[in-house]
Amino acid sequence: QVQLVQSGAEVKRSGASVKVSCKAYGYTFTDFYIHWVRQAPGQGLEWMGFINTDRGGTNYAQKFQGRVTLTRDTSTTTAYMEVRGLRSDDMAVYYCARVFGPVGELDYWGQGTLVTVAS
Amino acid sequence: QSVLTQPPSTSGTPGQRVTISCSGATSNIGSNFVYWYQQVSGRAPKLVIYRGNQRPSGVPDRFSASKSGTSASLAISGLRSEDEADYYCASWDNSLSGLLFGGGTKVTVL
Numbered sequence: 451q452v453q454l455v456q457s458g459a460e461v462k463r464s465g466a467s468v469k470v471s472c473k474a475y476g477y478t479f480t481d482f483y484i485h486w487v488r489q490a491p492g493q494g495l496e497w498m499g500f501i502n503t504d505r506g507g508t509n510y511a512q513k514f515q516g517r518v519t520l521t522r523d524t525s526t527t528t529a530y531m532e533v534r535g536l537r538s539d540d541m542a543v544y545y546c547a548r549v550f551g552p553v554g555e556l557d558y559w560g561q562g563t564l565v566t567v568a569s
Numbered sequence: 570q571s572v573l574t575q576p577p578s579t580s581g582t583p584g585q586r587v588t589i590s591c592s593g594a595t596s597n598i599g600s601n602f603v604y605w606y607q608q609v610s611g612r613a614p615k616l617v618i619y620r621g622n623q624r625p626s627g628v629p630d631r632f633s634a635s636k637s638g639t640s641a642s643l644a645i646s647g648l649r650s651e652d653e654a655d656y657y658c659a660s661w662d663n664s665l666s667g668l669l670f671g672g673g674t675k676v677t678v679l
Contacts, residue, residue, distance in 0.1 A: 485668070487614075487670075494657065494670060494671070494672045494673040495606070495608075495614065495657050495659075495673070496670065497659075497667055497669070499667075509666065509667070511665075511667045512665070545613055545614070547614075553601070553668075554602075554619075555602075555604050555619035555620065556604070556606070556614075556616060556659075557616050557619070559613040559615070560613065561613055562613050
């Protein structure tokens with residue numbers, strides 16, 4: 451069945467980088483875009499951007515331009531999200547989710563990855 | 570501050586009907602589909618409504634949605650204890666070229 455399995459929780463120092471993985475199972479990886487959404491503690495959902503898993507093209511929310519990089523490896527059906535220059539307000543649960551096309555419903559979500567930023 | 574505006578909370582007793590509003594703009598709700606997600610505490614969000622008023626397999630028909638102009642709403646009829654969760658609306662925004670989420674509405678079953 452369709453599953454998105456994310457890497458485990460991370461603890462990073464302020465200023466460091468973190469890279470979260472999202473491995474896809476149960477469908478043709480390159481048929482769906484992967485979007486990334488984060489949720490700070492006690493807060494709502496915030497869209498970060500997406501990657502076209504077939505061609506590799508990306509689109510980022512303006513807030514994350516230049517500090518976040520989305521990549522993918524089609525040979526391992528895995529998408530990656532890297533955040534550089536971590537700050538305390540980057541502490542959040544990061545989710546990947548798939549969409550059929552760049553715009554549409556996020557129909558399957560990963561379990562989430564907690565990133566803790568220690569000062 | 571979310572561009573899509575939702576009430577922070579609502580509540581109802583079992584069996585009641587509750588509605589959640591989501592207010593946006595021409596560039597988002599007014600031009601694109603609205604999606605609704607349910608998030609039970611500590612879990613990943615789950616899609617409950619897509620492309621206006623479609624329900625994924627497994628989502629009961631107690632969930633329905635509508636849209637008028639730049640506003641949308643989600644209705645839950647026959648409220649059950651398992652419906653207690655946070656609900657988020659979402660819509661693509663043409664001006665921002667990005668996906669917007671509402672701030673979320675906490676539904677409490679009394």
